[in-house]
Amino acid sequence: LCGKGPQAILGLATAFREMDPDNTRAVGGDAFHTIIGELFSPETGCPVPEGTADQIFQIFQQQYAPGQLAYDEFLQAFKDEPLSTERRDVVRAAFRRMDTNSEGLVDINDMMRLFNPGRHPQVCDGSRQADDIVEEFVETFQDCIAYRRGQRSYPTTLVAWEEFEDYYKFVSACCESDALFCAVLQRVWDLDKAPNTSIEKRAALARPAAGIPAKSRTGLHHWQSNTLPTNVTHNTFDEPVNINSVMNRLRRSITKRGLRAAVDVVKHFYAADDDVDDLLDMYDFRRACQASGIVLQDAEEQVVFDVCGVDPTGDHRHG
Numbered sequence: 001l002c003g004k005g006p007q008a009i010l011g012l013a014t015a016f017r018e019m020d021p022d023n024t025r026a027v028g029g030d031a032f033h034t035i036i037g038e039l040f041s042p043e044t045g046c047p048v049p050e051g052t053a054d055q056i057f058q059i060f061q062q063q064y065a066p067g068q069l070a071y072d073e074f075l076q077a078f079k080d081e082p083l084s085t086e087r088r089d090v091v092r093a094a095f096r097r098m099d100t101n102s103e104g105l106v107d108i109n110d111m112m113r114l115f116n117p118g119r120h121p122q123v124c125d126g127s128r129q130a131d132d133i134v135e136e137f138v139e140t141f142q143d144c145i146a147y148r149r150g151q152r153s154y155p156t157t158l159v160a161w162e163e164f165e166d167y168y169k170f171v172s173a174c175c176e177s178d179a180l181f182c183a184v185l186q187r188v189w190d191l192d193k194a195p196n197t198s199i200e201k202r203a204a205l206a207r208p209a210a211g212i213p214a215k216s217r218t219g220l221h222h223w224q225s226n227t228l229p230t231n232v233t234h235n236t237f238d239e240p241v242n243i244n245s246v247m248n249r250l251r252r253s254i255t256k257r258g259l260r261a262a263v264d265v266v267k268h269f270y271a272a273d274d275d276v277d278d279l280l281d282m283y284d285f286r287r288a289c290q291a292s293g294i295v296l297q298d299a300e301e302q303v304v305f306d307v308c309g310v311d312p313t314g315d316h317r318h319g
């Protein structure tokens with residue numbers, strides 16, 4: 001089951017739940033043999049003989065309810081190995097990123113909105129489509145929630161931390177490597193895109209200073225020039241931003257630093273596109289600008305995104 005991924009394990013859990021309409025968390029011998037016979041038939045490549053099924057049933061049979069198997073204990077065998085510190089930390093970080101009010105509850109709609117299948121390693125290497133990743137996550141997560149709550153649970157869109165952790169215990173059972181498990185969660189939940197003070201501070205430095213215009217000398221004769229330095233950070237709020245002037249300023253700045261700086265800019269922007277889809281969101285764009293030594297005002301960022309935007313979600317192409 002673990003080799004077939006979380007869908008196989010949660011498919012087994014769903015089968016037990018459907019055989020337990022009263023939510024007693026137990027099934028009889030006939031129901032157990034039916035489930036095992038369907039999910040572990042010779043066609044699956046992992047058949048379970050009748051005698052083996054009987055032995056399994058005897059092991060998990062309830063002590064004070066003969067003839068009943070506690071399927072929670074049976075499924076616990078698939079996730080008995082506790083999450084390692086690294087795995088639990090990254091699962092906890094993913095939940096905390098969604099649980100902004102620290103209530104221990106997250107709306108499943110917000111969860112689906114924050115889930116980013118485009119950064120899944122299998123999508124990046126082209127072996128799977130983003131839609132397949134979303135469909136698998138939605139299906140398996142809802143199956144896990146339905147299994148935990150049973151058939152008589154009160155319908156709600158709120159997901160508790162314990163339910164979120166329990167889902168990833170099933171997923172963890174299918175992933176042998178801590179590094180792979182953590183890398184997948186960090187990417188699909190954008191944990192490596194948490195607020196970065198160094199990036200935000202740099203953006204703040206580029207903001208206009210309360211709309212105060214740059215100082216200038218007064219009373220100059222017509223042959224005298226204003227020798228005070230000008231600073232782009234002191235543009236007024238009302239001054240319109242032109243994409244050509246922004247790009248020309250950036251070109252001049254990069255040109256002064258030489259060819260190596262120009263090559264580095266290209267490298268930094270391609271490195272920021274870690275999901276290899278030729279698109280950058282605002283966080284990636286700012287990270288690339290920071291690495292390239294490019295400082296833009298908020299209005300300048302916005303006009304770049306308005307001109308170079310390819311869709312209404314805020315993703316933009318390189319250059």
